[in-house]
Amino acid sequence: MSEFLSMGGYGKYLWPSFVLGIGIVALNFWMALGSLSKAKQEARRRLEMQS
Amino acid sequence: MRTGSLGVAQLVIARDLRLAFRKPSQLLQPLMFFMIVATLFPLTLTPEMSRLRDAAPGVLWIGALLSSLLALESLFREDAQDGTLEQFALSGQSLTWMLFAKTCTHWLLTGLPLALSTPIVAVPLGVPTEALWSVVASVALGSFALSLIGAISAGLTLGARRGGVLLSLLTLPLAVPILVFGADATHQAIIGGAIGPPLRMLGAIAVLGVTLAPLAAAAAVRIGLE
Amino acid sequence: MSWAWFHRFASPPWVYGFATRWTPWFGGAALLVMLWALYGGLILAPPDYQQKDAFRIVYIHAPSATLSMAVYATMALAAAVGLIWRMKVAHAVAAACAPIGAWFTVATLGTGMLWGKPMWGAYWVWDPRLTSELVLLFLYFGYMGLRAGIEDPQKADKASAMLAIVGVVNLPIIHYSVTWWNSLHQKPTRLLGEADMVWAMVWPLLLMFLAFFLFFAAVVLIRLRAELLRRERSASWIREVLK
Numbered sequence: 001m002s003e004f005l006s007m008g009g010y011g012k013y014l015w016p017s018f019v020l021g022i023g024i025v026a027l028n029f030w031m032a033l034g035s036l037s038k039a040k041q042e043a044r045r046r047l048e049m050q051s
Numbered sequence: 052m053r054t055g056s057l058g059v060a061q062l063v064i065a066r067d068l069r070l071a072f073r074k075p076s077q078l079l080q081p082l083m084f085f086m087i088v089a090t091l092f093p094l095t096l097t098p099e100m101s102r103l104r105d106a107a108p109g110v111l112w113i114g115a116l117l118s119s120l121l122a123l124e125s126l127f128r129e130d131a132q133d134g135t136l137e138q139f140a141l142s143g144q145s146l147t148w149m150l151f152a153k154t155c156t157h158w159l160l161t162g163l164p165l166a167l168s169t170p171i172v173a174v175p176l177g178v179p180t181e182a183l184w185s186v187v188a189s190v191a192l193g194s195f196a197l198s199l200i201g202a203i204s205a206g207l208t209l210g211a212r213r214g215g216v217l218l219s220l221l222t223l224p225l226a227v228p229i230l231v232f233g234a235d236a237t238h239q240a241i242i243g244g245a246i247g248p249p250l251r252m253l254g255a256i257a258v259l260g261v262t263l264a265p266l267a268a269a270a271a272v273r274i275g276l277e
Numbered sequence: 278m279s280w281a282w283f284h285r286f287a288s289p290p291w292v293y294g295f296a297t298r299w300t301p302w303f304g305g306a307a308l309l310v311m312l313w314a315l316y317g318g319l320i321l322a323p324p325d326y327q328q329k330d331a332f333r334i335v336y337i338h339a340p341s342a343t344l345s346m347a348v349y350a351t352m353a354l355a356a357a358v359g360l361i362w363r364m365k366v367a368h369a370v371a372a373a374c375a376p377i378g379a380w381f382t383v384a385t386l387g388t389g390m391l392w393g394k395p396m397w398g399a400y401w402v403w404d405p406r407l408t409s410e411l412v413l414l415f416l417y418f419g420y421m422g423l424r425a426g427i428e429d430p431q432k433a434d435k436a437s438a439m440l441a442i443v444g445v446v447n448l449p450i451i452h453y454s455v456t457w458w459n460s461l462h463q464k465p466t467r468l469l470g471e472a473d474m475v476w477a478m479v480w481p482l483l484l485m486f487l488a489f490f491l492f493f494a495a496v497v498l499i500r501l502r503a504e505l506l507r508r509e510r511s512a513s514w515i516r517e518v519l520k
Contacts, residue, residue: 004320008330013395017388018319021337024384025311025492028377029304032499039503043515203443207436211426220422221440224415224447227408267443274435 059144063152071160077125081161082168085118089172104177108237111173112230115165115190116197120219122161123201126153127272131209137276150272151265154202162194178241185240192253193233199260200225206271228256287364289505290514296498303498307491310484317481325478334392336482340489341384345413346448348378348493352420353445356438368434369508371441372424373500377493379417385410405454409447416444430508 005011071078092110093103103110130136130153139149169190170183178186204221208214236249285291318336325332352374359367389407390400401407420437427433474482509515 008324010329010331010395013331013391014333017334017337017391018315020387020391021341021384022311024341024380025489028380028492028496029499031376032496032503036499036503036506039506040519043506044519046510047516047519203439207423207440208426210429210432210436211423212428213426217419217422217426220415221419224412224419225443227412228450231408267439271436271439274432274439277432 056145056148059149060152063149064156067153067156068160071156078160078164081118081122082164084121085114085165085168086172088114088117089176093176100177104241107173107176107178107241108234110176111169111186111190111237112193112234114172115169115194116223116226116230118165119162119194119197119201120222122157123198123205123218123222124215126157126198126202126205127209128205128214131272131275136272140273140276146269146272147265150202150206150268151261154198154265154268157202158195158198162198163191165194166191182237182240182243185246186237189233189236189240189246189250189253192250192257193229193236196229196253196257196260197222197226199257199264200229202268203264203271206268206275209272209275229253232256287362287366289366289369289509289512290518292366293502293505293514293518296502300495300498303491303495307488307495310491311488314481314484314488317484318478322478322481323475328396331392331395332478334388336485338385338388338392339482340485341381341388342410343486344489344493345378345381345385345410346451347490348374348381349413349416349441350445350448352378353441356441360435360438360442365434365508366505368438369501369504370497371438372434373497373504375417375421375424377496377500379414379421381489381493382410382414382417386414406451409451409454412447413451416440416447420444 005015089110092106092114096106097103127136130139140146142149166187169186173183173186174180201218201222204218204225207221208218211217232249232252236246236253238244239246239249314336318333322333324330352371355367355370355374358364359371386407389410393402394400420440423440424433424437427436506515
């Protein structure tokens with residue numbers, strides 16, 4: 001297991017790279033969903049003000 | 052009476068020159084800015100001549116770029132505000148051609164004087180006298196290409212808030228090739244190497260700019276005028 | 278040939294429904310493919326002869342780089358479609374692409390730096406490929422800045438569309454920079470046919486490309502929905518959709 005983590009000594013470059021990459025993937029999902037729910041809220045408010 | 056294309060260009064150029072020379076102090080501002088910026092580098096980096104000579108291409112080109120960006124603001128802004136640009140668009144003449152004429156005049160008033168003043172800045176930076184003409188030529192060519200590309204971003208930012216900062220932000224990525232080859236040409240001139248290849252690339256970029264940039268600028272201006 | 282499908286893509290409510298239906302599929306597929314690819318790349322693939330285990334950074338770096346350019350191309354294409362055919366939906370797609378593409382560019386630059394340090398000894402070099410990728414990031418920022426800076430939504434659409442199209446010239450520069458100039462960055466690696474890498478290393482990479490594309494599809498559809506809701510203001514179809 002520790003061999004896996006050290007990755008032949010390159011672990012300190014490899015793992016941050018993967019964290020960065022996967023982190024950006026997750027962050028994009030999260031931010032997109034946040035933007036969508038905000039847009040839905042605003043749309044609901046607009047419709048309420050109309051009726 | 053139908054004015055031919057050359058006649059239209061002459062009218063546009065003559066008008067811009069007349070307006071510019073009503074406020075000659077405004078013509079000097081970009082030049083002053085260039086000299087001040089170029090002076091800041093030796094003050095902040097090092098007064099050591101050999102190191103300055105190495106840094107000279109960068110200093111010259113960044114100074115030229117920054118003062119060109121400042122000058123670009125005046126390319127379309129006043130004419131957009133007082134409705135002249137709209138008249139151009141509605142006139143039935145080619146807006147592309149008129150904007151090209153405007154851009155050329157703008158370069159004659161800002162880029163060319165800048166290029167001609169580079170020796171004043173280059174010599175204190177350690178650039179050898181033999182290299183000065185090449186430096187002037189490369190900055191002249193590069194600033195012409197820059198004016199063309201800047202016309203596009205000037206057109207795009209006509210309707211934007213804080214257009215000045217945005218104009219610089221938009222022009223910089225597109226200006227990178229000009230910077231790279233221009234600085235290389237200046238560097239080659241200083242060390243006495245081959246300035247042909249980078250100057251040819253600059254020329255190619257300028258030619259590309261001449262053919263495409265006025266079209267894009269005209270389209271951008273039309274969007275902004277709607 | 279029926280152009281009906283093309284017309285459907287011009288209709289905001291139809292596109293919204295399409296996006297809602299397909300997002301879970303793209304997202305789920307992206308997750309599964311990525312897990313499978315990571316298993317293959319991190320555990321199954323043997324270490325590289327020269328780079329040892331450091332080569333595994335390619336599994337994040339290469340797909341991010343490809344996507345950073347592919348997303349820009351999509352953005353420019355959507356912008357062009359929006360300009361030529363005056364399709365609101367196309368402009369919305371372009372707007373939705375921009376933040377995603379910017380993040381991919383950040384991922385490319387970041388993983389590139391983490392790979393460059395052990396391989397070249399430096400986090401950054403001013404070589405053509407890295408510099409033009411950085412310029413791509415600036416182009417994304419410029420695009421988003423221009424959109425934000427123009428009040429009128431239609432003018433913002435058109436002006437930013439023009440910027441996106443003009444900036445396309447950067448893409449071939451990034452891609453071919455390693456062959457045109459003497460670059461420190463690695464030349465393109467052949468993956469199929471007469472491959473430069475063994476198959477055990479290649480298949481996880483191909484899967485990661487697929488996973489990143491699926492992920493892009495899922496996220497862009499989510500952002501597209503948000504764009505459409507914001508743009509359509511109080512159109513009647515929104516009432517239906519929000520129930």
